[in-house]
Amino acid sequence: PLEDDRVYGPGESLRFQLTLIGKAIDYLPYFIYTFEELGKMGLGKGRGKFSLDEVKRIGGRLKGNGKSEETIYSAVEKILRMNLSSSALDLSPVTCYPTPPTLRLLFLTPTRLKFEGDLTSDLKFHILFRNLLRRISLLSYFHCGDELKVDFRGLIKESEAIQTQKSNLRWYDWERYSGRQDTRMKLGGFIGRVTFYGALDSFWPYLSLGEFIHVGKGSSFGLGKYEILRMNDEP
Structure with a gap:
């Protein structure tokens, strides 16, 4: 919830x-x-x-x-x-979305993204996309029986050109109790809003899918949930 x-x-x-x-x-x-x-x-x-x-x-x-x-x-x-x-994950173009040069995301639950082995609190678009693409690829292969056939290197290189326009992210410390380990686990992550700017056309299908499957560590129990904000949503 x-x-x-x-x-x-x-x-x-x-x-x-x-x-x-x-x-x-x-x-x-x-x-x-x-x-x-x-x-x-x-x-x-x-x-x-x-x-x-x-x-x-x-x-x-x-x-x-x-x-x-x-x-x-x-x-x-x-x-x-x-x-x-x-069926396999559907990555067809999302026709209900326009393709503006601006992307606004609202992270609703603590989001834990790793880059080069470390958790990051300074979110760059390419870090978000790397984690999202990896999750989609693994889910497609192991749960849908279909290997994701996309140009991984090309997409990641393209994602590195997307810039952060505005960030209102903050770290949120969250704990859960693990009955299996009989201990409380600290699973903090960032929440809040961020705005990216650039040529985003190639990324909309993946970003739209990410709204449903979440992104990052702990996504299986609700972490990493985000929404794509429309231009008329509250700032």
């Missing part, structure tokens, strides 16, 4: 996102069943009970603001209304 709430009273709603990729999409019914059973068992120290109300599929951006949503499962009907056929 993106909200910071840790305590929920009776009648309050908790909304969270789950991203399934490639072969994992076929297991969506099992995830739904698991969350329903988890609600009966209880969650947290007090084992608070909950019920699964509905599941929505989030699609690409609409022509207006926001992303499309479609209810595919509800507690009333208990019928999954979705084609579960999985």
